[in-house]
Amino acid sequence: MVAMSEGALPKEDAVLRVDDLQKSFGGLAATDHATFAVERGTITGLIGPNGAGKSTLFNLISGFYEPDGGTVEVNGTDVTGMEPYEVAEHGLIRTFQTPRKLEGMTVREAMLVGPRNQPGESFVKLFATPGAVSESESANLADAERILEDFEIDHLATQPATDISGGQMKLVELARAMLAEPEVLLLDEPVAGVNPTLAKKLKDQIRRLNEQGTTFLLIEHDMEFVMDLADPIVVLDQGSVLTEGTPDGVRSDDRVIEAYLGGGT
Amino acid sequence: MSLLADPKAAFADLTRPERWVLGVSVAFMLFLLGALLTGALGPTYFLFLVGLAGMYALLSFGLNAQWGFTGLINFSVAAFFGIGAYGSALMTAESSPIAGGFNPLVGLVVALVVALVLALLIGIPTLRLRADYLAIASLGLAEVVRLVVLNERWLTNGSAGVRGIPSFFKGWPVLSTFPETMPGLRLVVIPGSPIILGTSFWEALLNVLLVLTFAGVTFLMLRRAHQSPWGRVLRTIRSDEDLARALGKNTYSFKMQSFILGSLIMALAGVFYTHLNLYVGPGDLDPITTFYAWVAVILGGSGSNRGALFGGIVIVTIREGTRFLNDFAIPIDPAPMRLLLIGIVIVAVMRYRPQGVLPPQRELIWPSAVDGGGTTETPDSGVREQKGGGGDE
Amino acid sequence: LSTTDDGDDGSDGDDGSDGDDGSDGDDGSDGDDSTETYEIGMVDSQTGSLSSFGERNQRGVELALQHVNDIGIGGRELEISVEDSESENQGGIAAAQKLVNQDGVPFLIGAVGSGVSLAIYESVVEGSDVVQLSQNSTGLELTNFPGLLRMSPSGLSQANALADLIAEDGYDEVALTYVNNDYGQSLADAFVDAWEGDLAYENSHDGDQSSYSGVISEMDSSDAEAWLFITYQAEFATMVNEVFSSGYEAQFYGADSVSGDDVLENTPEGSMNGMKIVVPSAPVEEENYQSFASAFEDEYDRTPTSWAAYAYDCVINAALAIQAADEFTGEALQDTVRRVSGPDGEEVTSFEAASEILVDGGGPDDVDYQGVSGPIDFDENGDPIGFLQVQEVQDHDYEGIDFIEG
Amino acid sequence: MSDDTTRPEEATDGAGPVLSLSGVDSGYGEVQVLDDCSVRLDPGEIVCLVGPNGAGKSTVLKTAFGMLTPWTGTVEYHGRDIGGMAPEEIVREGIGYVPQTDNVFGSLTIDENLRMGGVARDGGLEEVIETLYDRFPIIDEKRGSKAKTLSGGQRQVLAFARALVMEPDVLLIDEPSAGLAPNTADDVFEDVQEVNDMDTAILMVEQNVTKGLGISDRGYVLDQGTVRFEGTPEELLNDEEVSQLYLGG
Amino acid sequence: MTVLGYLANGLVFSSIIVLGSIGLSLVYSIADFANFAHGDTMTIGAYTALVTFGAVGGLGGAVLGLPYGFFLALVVGIAVAAVVAVGTEKLIYEPLDVDSIGLLITSIGIAFIYRAVIQIRFGSDFTRFGIQSLRPIETLIPYGVRVTLHDVAIVASAVVLVAGLHVLLQYTDLGRKMRAMADNPDLARVSGIRTKRVKLWTWVIGAGLAGAGGVFLGLFNQLSPRMGFNLLLIIFAAVILGGIGSVYGAMAGGFLIGMITQLTPFFSNVVEALPIGQGWLATLLENLITLEYANAIAFVIMVVVLLVRPNGIAGEGAT
């Protein structure tokens, strides 16, 4: 309740609103009265030192953790305490910082889990309306293959999803979330470990999707990447919002430099 | 993809281990056929074995739909099997302490409903929790169900078991009297060893048709369900439930569906068993059945329906084939020898099993959506620098 | 292709797959028509919870085969294919399936547990003309299946005898524990029916448990002075040891299934003194049993159990039935199996003597084989006429003290 | 770190490379990843491997560390062939390794993680661990917590510290800065340099090419399992093609 | 019998369960599978001791009603169980390339093999060590406790073994190495842990304790080829209750499960004495809380405990 008022920008059309969110583990307040909002259509950056509580915040928003206090609103609906799948139904999807490995699946199978509301996910429809299932499946498969191409990993499509390099896993994670076509996409360090050349391309992808209407909230330590892509940027420190502002504003903020950027940048 | 239209291409489509299994299966079939024709294998006995194999195949289908598809660890296969067997027996048998005398179809429905209720009863509290909860609770459930069946005589006849069970086709037109009306046949293929087909043969034949129907329908249904977005979500849950949740899948509901489906199939195996053996007792709920179902699924390959089918056949071969051991003179007591042999076969198959039967080869993508026919050029199972799991980079 | 009349190919149609466990014969049958041996089947508990009974049976079977094949059945040998029931219905049925439908045996000895015997009867034997003779099942239910013969007398007479015995000894309260299976339950039921005094405690226990201290402590707290055990030897031995080491005192009674050398060997001296057990026996032919017992001791260096005796008699009875029958088919054997040991005819106490009569032109009704386990004489329900002996444990050994007619 | 623990071999000869892979083919199961790959690490050097995702950088480290056996070619440490030697033995030879993923024991506490890093040590464990806590305050605060509760960045630091407990001669690090906040990343790079100053040669994989190459003596660009370019950081950073294709420049 | 009496009985039985569950739990976490051959490993220990004891006999004096020869037999039983387990690991498990469920299935096969071999050699009958059974300790009878010196010996030996294990885990790195290995075998190797050696030690400890448990089970009750296998389900329950993979949890779980199964008569007395009235609930409880359902009750309690403490009573990963 202290720091947030300082940097908070007015938000007319917030697609995600986090209000006074709290979560502690034992004695440690990982999220400490965090309040901010993400405006529809933006790419909002979320930065902060290691252990600041960024990933915890994602877990709270997406329903993986139950908050100790405060509320989360997605698209105007209070989703606090809902199951992750219910939050997803309201249009919010998140990725994980450590990529999830799907054992026993090929890369493209792992991608195809992404799309939401597939008719084929209903046991009954498999037998009642196989035509519709088939149609949507073909469409999804085409989408998946296209996006794999964009990410330069189309040659891996039929590889086991576990037998790929660390960076490639991050790419799959990101690509899959994009296939879900959510309104809000929460990305946890999408380009950590991704080759800079490819990261550049991903930047374009994200920007393009954003232009098509997806709102992004992204955590990233790669300054070049966030500063270039995101506006506004929310800075988190010790569980609460330190400040929020434009890339330039944040970059020159002394507190941010001290807590996060360090002398080097 | 049609096998009939283009067998050559279909064969070429197979992976090496698949061909191996196919080859062995065909050879085995020819061997059996030869044995049948020369009279070395009694046709009625053979049909009984086929029936048993079908039953084990059903059990492994059921377990596969839970463990293979979704990673649900169910240690109460025997309980669901027993529920199916008892449910049907208690509804149809003359000696049933509660109902009895109903048409076997009624028994079938009742058995399935009871299995459904039981599955819900154990699924609702445990499926929301961590994965091993189901394992634990089902371990307990199996014991509880077994003890209830054993001790509650007013309900189950207790240790005396249920007798006087009619054949499944009792009360059906034509089929109910089919075995009696068929004439006894005497076939002579090889002079001197005639093959005699009597009433028991025709009864066995009906049973086999029944189990083939059960297993066939189940197989087709499972295959469609598995190679689909539905099956894909299950596999995602199996390997990372959190990911499935993050992607907006109601994993609890999916797990419940898979658990119920599997349990119903197990109960179906029980129903068949009841009408195959015409007698059920508390001993039929012995955990050994759970053991064998697991062995079948693992040997066949978790997650693969064909594997489960294969596993069912392997179990019958292991359990009943070893009886032929008796036909060789050995200086040691044959019974523990058979146990020893079963043990050795299990270990040997784990060691030298056809690798490819194990991982399901097909991608879980709706077949018609994949142009290439769906076979993937996956390298033989991933890297494992050190056995014992968890070693993949 | 022709309609069957079953011909005379009763034995096996399968080449070279004659089982020959038990017998020492090296008779690989030579193919087309086995004229050299008569093959019958036996389902036994070789593994599983009742495997120790199976083991005892097998000793009796082996001995009987020796005695039969020393003489031969009309020049042929008897052979028994033994299949394992795993002490379970499923296994028992599969075993019987193989014997009946694969090996084509017309005569089936089996099984140990009453439940398994019935399961086999209902699912394999009933409706065919195969003869089924159970070696060990004493469950009351079997009485309702006249087609299913058994060598061990129904538990009913035992239960009645026990009830009388306990009452005669002056107890009006009894604590009863029984093994939780068909055998234990039906015997216990019969006892409860017959018992007119108080039942201070009545409860079942599962077999194969690692401890029965709960059972015996409950029996002790029931304050009954007479304790009746209807269970198996291993379980009973455990209980006796636990009673002993808990320092409880009671007058023990037991069904025949709790007696045996194993129990004596594995319980402390004096722990069972005065215990009374009702066992089926052969009262008139003591010397008959004695010679069996001594042959048995020579062979195995231990005294026979009644389980071995039952199995022994099953084999002898089967051999005689085969010898007396015109042909080796189920139908023919159905006819002779009861008659060779039935009350008509000359009482003989060994296969040798009986066989002689048959060879000399006697018919099945001219022989009355008196078994080592009793006079046999199957009644219309397929149950043998049982004679019971009351034994008492004295100086840690069984002493016959009384006979009761079933 | 403390001078008295220096090993005799490496102190004496300064001539040959400490670690070298020559003509190595290697991969997973039947999948070949490295194709005639040669990488060399001279005494006292920091060498940085860069390249696209899936190029085989991690595979080079795993092969050098015995996690994978080279199919052909040799891995030499101080001129001795160590190809195919088990990792637990290689640690005892004086090589340390920080894996890219799964690099902490999640169910063990921070303290226990560090102790596990030192199982092959003969003594002086307590002192080294204390030194490491001093150096990395970010984990010092959490000594008693289970490692799985750490944030991504904290984990990375712990993994690095774990490998340092052995005070190795050669350190193989897979993407030390991934997931680290800029200031923490700077700290880690400083630490890498510091460790290097104490005579530990370092072979490092980095995607943060500017900083990674910035502290290195030499760099390799890996693509599709083979070395495409080799040179000083300046050479690589200034090469138009390299920069364009691999360094995001 | 008094509560104290039931507790004393429970304690003896628990000691055996504890010895079994520690090994199962260790192997579960290190070798990463539920070892269904564990029960039969106990049987191996018991029969080895039987043979040894038969060979060495009394050997002079006796402690706690047990001849010295018995303790020698115990040691040999432990050793042989360990050797057999290590041999199986080397010959069968190690060369296998399967996941943990595959190992589980393999262990079922191994269990059959162990049992078959014992049955071939010793027959399927039960037997006992040739040691004179004892009467209960007189001085304790007034308290309703009826235990013999042998029971005391069982509990004492179990305590000694468990304490020894505790010292081993506490004062050497072994325990921590085991946990590290259970957590991440690859990283364990990277850290320089000789994982094969740790695994062998795991087998030695686990199977050795199981062997001891088997010997005591034989002393407590009797020996038969199925003795260990019959106990396996209960031991599994104990391990799960304690929190899978935790040694101290397995001890606690084994203790509790052993107690619960032995205390059922006491529970049923309590239920009868309770003033629940005559309603259907009372009838139901009286019918269900009986000896017949002893195992089921143990399982139900296990499930209930887990609902309250999801990671087992010792909590996850605590060693």
Ligand SMILES: Nc1ncnc2c1ncn2[C@@H]1O[C@H](COP(=O)(O)OP(=O)(O)OP(=O)(O)O)[C@@H](O)[C@H]1O
């Ligand atoms: N499940 C948990 N139990 C206990 N503490 C936790 C748990 N999850 C996170 N923490 C602690 O909460 C704090 C915030 O962690 P979080 O993962 O949110 O950081 P972060 O901002 O994402 O950092 P990074 O950039 O390094 O990923 C850390 O100190 C971490 O140790």
Ligand SMILES: Nc1ncnc2c1ncn2[C@@H]1O[C@H](COP(=O)(O)OP(=O)(O)OP(=O)(O)O)[C@@H](O)[C@H]1O
């Ligand atoms: N466990 C594995 N099994 C099979 N193939 C693998 C495995 N791990 C990696 N690969 C394959 O080996 C190739 C090289 O992988 P490696 O991990 O060495 O890449 P990398 O250069 O480290 O990439 P990144 O920068 O993304 O970490 C990749 O194409 C990948 O698909």
Ligand SMILES: [Mg+2]
């Ligand atoms: Mg994070």
Ligand SMILES: [Mg+2]
């Ligand atoms: Mg890498």
